[in-house]
Amino acid sequence: xxxxxxxxxxxxxxxxxxxxxxxxxxxxxxxxxxxxxxxxxxxxxxxxxxxxxxxxxxxxxxxxxxxxxxxxxxxxxxxxxxxxxxxxxxxxxxxxxxxxxxxxxxxxxxxxxxxxxxxxxxxxxxxxxxxxxxxxxxxxxxxxxxxxxxxxxxxxxxxxxxxxxxxxxxxxxxxxxxxxxxxxxxxxxxxxxxxxxxxxxxxxxxxxxxxxxxxxxxxxxxxxxxxxxxxxxxxxxxxxxxxxxxxxxxxxxxxxxxxxxxxxxxxxxxxxxxxxxxxxxxxxxxxxxxxxxxxxxxxxxxxxxxxxxxxxxxxxxxxxxxxxxxxxxxxxxxxxxxxxxxxxxxxxxxxxxxxxxxxxxxxxxxxxxxxxxxxxxxxxxxxxxxxxxxxxxxxxxxxxxxxxxxxxxxxxxxxxxxxxxxxxxxxxxxxxxxxxxxxxxxxxxxxxxxxxxxxxxxxxxxxxxxxxxxxxxxxxxxxxxxxxxxxxxxxxxxxxxxxxxxxxxxxxxxxxxxxxxxxxxxxxxxxxxxxxxxxxxxxxxxxxxxxxxxxxxxxxxxxxxxxxxxxxxxxxxxxxxxxxxxxxxxxxxxxxxxxxxxxxxxxxxxxxxxxxxxxxxxxxxxxxxxxxxxx
Amino acid sequence: xxxxxxxxxxxxxxxxxxxxxxxxxxxxxxxxxxxxxxxxxxxxxxxxxxxxxxxxxxxxxxxxxxxxxxxxxxxxxxxxxxxxxxxxxxxxxxxxxxxxxxxxxxxxxxxxxxxxxxxxxxxxxxxxxxxxxxxxxxxxxxxxxxxxxxxxxxxxxxxxxxxxxxxx
Numbered sequence: 001x002x003x004x005x006x007x008x009x010x011x012x013x014x015x016x017x018x019x020x021x022x023x024x025x026x027x028x029x030x031x032x033x034x035x036x037x038x039x040x041x042x043x044x045x046x047x048x049x050x051x052x053x054x055x056x057x058x059x060x061x062x063x064x065x066x067x068x069x070x071x072x073x074x075x076x077x078x079x080x081x082x083x084x085x086x087x088x089x090x091x092x093x094x095x096x097x098x099x100x101x102x103x104x105x106x107x108x109x110x111x112x113x114x115x116x117x118x119x120x121x122x123x124x125x126x127x128x129x130x131x132x133x134x135x136x137x138x139x140x141x142x143x144x145x146x147x148x149x150x151x152x153x154x155x156x157x158x159x160x161x162x163x164x165x166x167x168x169x170x171x172x173x174x175x176x177x178x179x180x181x182x183x184x185x186x187x188x189x190x191x192x193x194x195x196x197x198x199x200x201x202x203x204x205x206x207x208x209x210x211x212x213x214x215x216x217x218x219x220x221x222x223x224x225x226x227x228x229x230x231x232x233x234x235x236x237x238x239x240x241x242x243x244x245x246x247x248x249x250x251x252x253x254x255x256x257x258x259x260x261x262x263x264x265x266x267x268x269x270x271x272x273x274x275x276x277x278x279x280x281x282x283x284x285x286x287x288x289x290x291x292x293x294x295x296x297x298x299x300x301x302x303x304x305x306x307x308x309x310x311x312x313x314x315x316x317x318x319x320x321x322x323x324x325x326x327x328x329x330x331x332x333x334x335x336x337x338x339x340x341x342x343x344x345x346x347x348x349x350x351x352x353x354x355x356x357x358x359x360x361x362x363x364x365x366x367x368x369x370x371x372x373x374x375x376x377x378x379x380x381x382x383x384x385x386x387x388x389x390x391x392x393x394x395x396x397x398x399x400x401x402x403x404x405x406x407x408x409x410x411x412x413x414x415x416x417x418x419x420x421x422x423x424x425x426x427x428x429x430x431x432x433x434x435x436x437x438x439x440x441x442x443x444x445x446x447x448x449x450x451x452x453x454x455x456x457x458x459x460x461x462x463x464x465x466x467x468x469x470x471x472x473x474x475x476x477x478x479x480x481x482x483x484x485x486x487x488x489x490x491x492x493x494x495x496x497x498x499x500x501x502x503x504x505x506x507x508x509x510x511x512x513x514x515x516x517x518x519x520x521x522x523x524x525x526x527x528x529x530x531x532x533x534x535x536x537x538x539x540x541x542x543x544x545x546x547x548x549x550x551x552x553x554x555x556x557x558x559x560x561x562x563x564x565x566x567x568x569x570x571x572x573x574x575x576x577x578x579x580x581x582x583x584x585x586x587x588x589x590x591x592x593x594x595x596x597x598x599x600x601x602x603x604x605x606x607x608x609x610x611x612x613x614x615x616x617x618x619x620x621x622x623x624x625x626x627x628x629x630x631x
Numbered sequence: 632x633x634x635x636x637x638x639x640x641x642x643x644x645x646x647x648x649x650x651x652x653x654x655x656x657x658x659x660x661x662x663x664x665x666x667x668x669x670x671x672x673x674x675x676x677x678x679x680x681x682x683x684x685x686x687x688x689x690x691x692x693x694x695x696x697x698x699x700x701x702x703x704x705x706x707x708x709x710x711x712x713x714x715x716x717x718x719x720x721x722x723x724x725x726x727x728x729x730x731x732x733x734x735x736x737x738x739x740x741x742x743x744x745x746x747x748x749x750x751x752x753x754x755x756x757x758x759x760x761x762x763x764x765x766x767x768x769x770x771x772x773x774x775x776x777x778x779x780x781x782x783x784x785x786x787x788x789x790x791x792x793x794x795x796x797x798x799x
Contacts, residue, residue: 034760034761034774035763035764038774038775038776039764039776084763085761085763230760231757232758233719233722233757234718234719234720234758235758235760236760236761236763271702272758272760274772309661310661311700312661312664312665312700312702312703313700313702314700314701328658329656329659329660330660331695332699347658390720390765391720396720396763396765431719462762470723486757488699
């Protein structure tokens with residue numbers, strides 16, 4: 001491949017690729033995101049390939065660029081994540097846009113016969129809303145997608161992420177080309193500033209101001225760093241973008257490099273995302289071959305190199321100064337600020353650090369202009385935000401909505417409501433640094449400022465929905481366990497504070513807490529917030545404080561009555577054998593691991609609560625449902 | 632135990648190769664240790680000493696980095712590394728029951744992560760980013776979504792029995 005030397009050449013190439021793709025009438029896209037691969041989508045891909053070959057030919061872009069095709073040609077591609085991972089493997093058939101869910105290799109034959117040859121939809125493979133028989137043939141009709149606005153994720157699931165030509169055909173690198181030809185570096189910063197783009201990694205700091213600070217900083221060598229250390233449990237937006245549309249991240253970073261005056265950049269990806277690393281590496285290599293990265297990009301004198309750094313498992317490395325230390329090959333421990341990274345960052349040089357999603361928004365802004373970006377969203381939070389919607393909700397997956405969408409719309413319209421039609425209890429937003437929002441917050445809009453007013457934060461975008469069976473004290477314990485393990489140990493308030501809070505929460509969950517504990521918890525949480533060195537510690541108490549605020553009753557039930565209202569805390573479970581229903585078969589007694597059940601055959605058995613370890617084995621074993629859990 | 636292995640010159644050769652590839656640059660330490668761990672499946676003490684000398688760093692600095700990051704192990708790991716996700720989404724989908732079942736099946740005591748025969752290592756991980764498939768377990772990188780205790784135990788039985796599944 002000869003390097004692309006100008007914007008005209010890029011446009012020409014895009015037109016060529018589009019024309020080639022248009023030659024073929026039918027295209028099948030098999031999702032190859034982490035979720036669908038785990039569900040066996042690669043086997044589905046192979047089966048589809050075989051099935052097409054029986055009656056026609058499988059073609060790819062290489063073939064289409066060189067040859068004319070027959071009417072029996074079908075293009076078969078692997079795509080990035082479509083977001084509806086729970087229904088995987090997902091298969092999309094163009095031009096009908098039929099979306100098939102839970103596809104098995106055995107279904108391949110029917111898809112080819114019916115849809116590819118017959119042009120009809122295979123109803124049994126389409127999405128049906130849980131609880132009703134309504135079929136949705138096309139992706140855009142499915143309620144899960146209807147309220148979404150997929151802008152950053154526009155390419156995810158619609159193209160092969162391992163082929164730069166498909167990205168170019170979809171207007172890829174046009175934002176970069178336009179920047180390099182029509183904008184001076186300072187104008188690029190102004191454009192990003194005017195777009196109102198804010199840091200989507202959680203804090204919401206205006207991206208343009210950060211860019212400006214790095215641009216203004218003194219120094220010859222500057223760096224651009226992308227934070228792909230998506231460590232929040234329950235978040236996978238950045239993973240999906242890196243896997244499904246890696247070039248968008250590269251393009252955004254290259255534009256940033258031009259704007260701030262950097263010639264080198266690093267992408268820091270957490271070790272748990274091997275597929276993202278693989279796709280990004282391939283993307284960097286391809287972009288270099290095409291002259292869109294490396295020396296003299298698009299024939300200009302601007303050069304930009306990109307490297308990938310793989311994390312090694314430390315949540316604190318999501319903190320900016322710790323991340324920089326980790327790239328430098330050191331222990332990932334935060335340092336006091338100022339100086340900010342914009343003044344002294346990687347290898348002591350001014351450094352621009354944004355997260356994956358932030359960079360992925362930049363190509364759109366530079367291609368379509370700041371106005372096209374800022375007209376979406378709320379007056380203070382422009383654009384869209386991707387969320388990972390998980391937990392006890394009917395539809396889980398990756399979603400993208402305009403800023404300002406309400407929690408209710410996300411949970412009940414997109415998410416389809418609570419699983420098994422249980423009661424909605426809370427939604428955890430922002431991971432271990434975030435907070436729980438409750439029923440009364442359902443009409444809070446998802447944007448930086450409203451969330452802050454509601455006592456929560458955007459965080460990176462994890463939304464974990466919880467139903468009535470989730471114990472909020474246990475949730476607080478869960479997050480504290482996480483933060484305590486991930487505390488780097490450098491500053492005492494965080495190291496000791498999180499340990500003490502965890503101890504107290506463990507005590508409460510074990511049924512040994514006191515009312516005094518609640519006050520101590522609150523006191524420590526505020527202390528850790530005020531005195532910790534970095535964001536990890538400063539926000540460590542948030543899950544405790546927000547659950548204490550909204551679910552104090554539940555804490556009180558644990559410490560006063562030694563009762564878990566959600567019935568989730570094992571230490572407070574209590575089992576009883578109903579003497580009326582018990583037939584005296586003795587099966588429960590035989591299966592009790594601690595011999596806590598006794599009785600005579602054909603007489604009702606009884607459980608000794610002092611011996612019982614509350615494992616619930618007896619409940620499972622009883623053939624007559626005579627053993628109940630009482631709260 | 633590892634001494635016999637280490638005295639074998641070929642093993643150190645691969646460490647040399649890794650150091651060469653990273654030009655002995657101190658800022659590549661994390662990447663070097665990752666690659667060393669690929670070779671040995673853990674970070675033997677002698678090798679860490681060797682890496683320190685090779686990179687012109689103090690052994691304390693190298694040990695500091697090796698012990699800071701969770702992915703590095705100073706103990707030999709099993710042939711099969713089972714990673715049980717305990718992220719928020721998996722946690723609310725009862726990942727703990729799976730963890731308990733695996734522990735029981737492997738006979739691991741509290742605090743013990745690897746079976747004495749070095750066949751299995753059990754780790755928990757904060758989030759694998761496959762939350763829509765919760766609960767998730769990976770075995771040597773292979774992802775098992777919507778896992779149940781019985782299913783995972785059955786896979787372990789299979790791995791423990793059939794050696795043909797062992798190579799990857």
